[in-house]
Amino acid sequence: MEYKILRSLRFTQKLPFIIRLFFGVFFILISSIPIILPLFPWSLLIWIFILVVGTLLVVSPNKIRHVIKMRKSIVYLFMNLHSKKIIKHKIYDIKTHVKDIIRNEDEVFKKEVKIHIWEILENNVIKTKPKA
Numbered sequence: 001m002e003y004k005i006l007r008s009l010r011f012t013q014k015l016p017f018i019i020r021l022f023f024g025v026f027f028i029l030i031s032s033i034p035i036i037l038p039l040f041p042w043s044l045l046i047w048i049f050i051l052v053v054g055t056l057l058v059v060s061p062n063k064i065r066h067v068i069k070m071r072k073s074i075v076y077l078f079m080n081l082h083s084k085k086i087i088k089h090k091i092y093d094i095k096t097h098v099k100d101i102i103r104n105e106d107e108v109f110k111k112e113v114k115i116h117i118w119e120i121l122e123n124n125v126i127k128t129k130p131k132a
Contacts, residue, residue, distance in 0.1 A: 002064050002071070006056050017116040020057045027054025035074065048074055055101070060108040063101050070097040 009015065031051040038044045048071060055067050077090035 002052060002056060002068050005053060006061060006064060009053070009057060010061065015057075017112045024054045024057030027051070027057065030054075038078075044078055045075075059101055059105060063105070066097045066100045070094055070101070073097065 010020075027050050031047045031054060034043060034047040035051065038047075051074075052067060052071050055070075056064070059067065073090050073093045077087065077094070080086040080090075
């Protein structure tokens with residue numbers, strides 16, 4: 001599921017970095033509140049899907065496996081809320097997956113920002129050249 005979402009969001013539509021960052025952070029923030037406090041029993045699956053989409057918009061493509069593990073851990077956690085041992089274990093798993101996703105992501109952001117700035121500069125230089 002995550003690979004298809006990534007392919008459709010990042011590679012076929014070619015969204016600019018700034019738009020991806022804005023919508024990714026927006027989706028992550030909006031989906032984190034109902035995941036912590038689910039209002040309706042089946043709304044959890046929708047909010048987890050929105051969390052995955054937001055995370056895929058922000059992270060680099062080589063971190064997808066951690067996003068998949070995070071999603072599976074969240075679903076398994078909510079399926080087994082009756083066992084304290086499983087709750088502790090899955091919370092630890094989710095924290096490690098989030099740390100794995102965040103690790104070295106600042107370098108990827110710096111690269112993408114540089115590429116985005118160069119694309120803007122190249123487009124402005126091409127547009128502002130006088131016609132001969």
